[in-house]
Amino acid sequence: MERDVLAREIIDTCLEMTRLGLNQGTAGNISVRYQGGMLITPTGTPYERLTESNIVFVDADGQFEEGKIPSSEWRFHQAVYQARPDANAVVHNHAVHCTAVSILNRPIPAIHYMIAVGGGNTIPCAPYATFGTKKLSEHVYEAMRDRKATLLQHHGLIACEENLQKALWLAHEVEVLARLYLTTLAIVDPVPVLPDEEIAIVLEKFKSYGLRIEE
Ligand SMILES: [Zn+2]
Known part of the structure; x- marks a missing residue:
């Protein structure tokens, strides 16, 4: 796809992320391979002022185009593309419920069968490191090797998918799971979870039927 078309898709996805209430200020960032x-x-x-020419190309060695500065989080986007050859789009934000669970430093457990959208029986929580650092990108690499989404301790959420539309959809689903988890956690801890065998069945079903994104 042409660069300008992809840049427009990135901007539209940013605006949609705000519309969905997933973003806090300018905290989120989005990329495509x-x-x-x-x-x-x-x-x-700010997203509403972004134009196609503001979107930054970062090459495989981490070099930027002259005169442009990418999001300070570009390193962990790069780590996701290295960890997951199937990922072509990465969405990051500080959505309130995901971030709240990350502060508890817990994975989201299998409280609902939709946990399988992340590729396993939990949404993990990658350990804390200062934003923008190589250390944080190393934690992200480890967490994302067998998942499509992870919480970042005291920070937020990362989700990746084969395209931007699916990556944003996944980020939204994980925020719903985080909200469900916090809601039940206020009543009972530990929260009841589905057994691993059931999640294995759901993972298999998701594979064969594919995920349908509601338009
Ligand atoms: Zn962030």
């Missing part, structure tokens, strides 16, 4: 590197949102520009 492109020519061995990625196209990613710039640092510190």
Whole structure:
């Protein structure tokens, strides 16, 4: 796909992320895999002011285009593309419920069968490291090797998928799971969970039927 088309899709996905209530201020960032590197949102520009020319290309070696500065989180986007050859789009935000669970430093357990959208029986929580650091990208790499989404301790959420629409959909589903978890956690701890055998069945069903995104 042409660069400008992908850049427009990134901006539209940012605006949709805000519309869904997943984003806090300019905290979120979004990328797509492109020519061995990625196209990613710039640092510190409000989404409603973004134009295609603001989107930054970061190559495989982490070099940026001259005169442009990518989101300070570009390193963990790169780590996701390295950990997951199937991922072409990465969405990151500080959605309130995901971030609240990350502060508890817990994975989201199998409280609902939709947990399987992340590729396993939990949404893990990657250990804390300062934003933008290589250390944080190493934690993300480990967490995302066998999952499509992870919480980041005291920080937020990352979700990846084969395209932007699915990645945003996944980020939204995980936020719903986090909200369900916190709601039940207020009443009982530990929260009842589905057995691993059941999640294995659901994972298999998701594989064969494919996920349908409601338009
Ligand atoms: Zn962040």
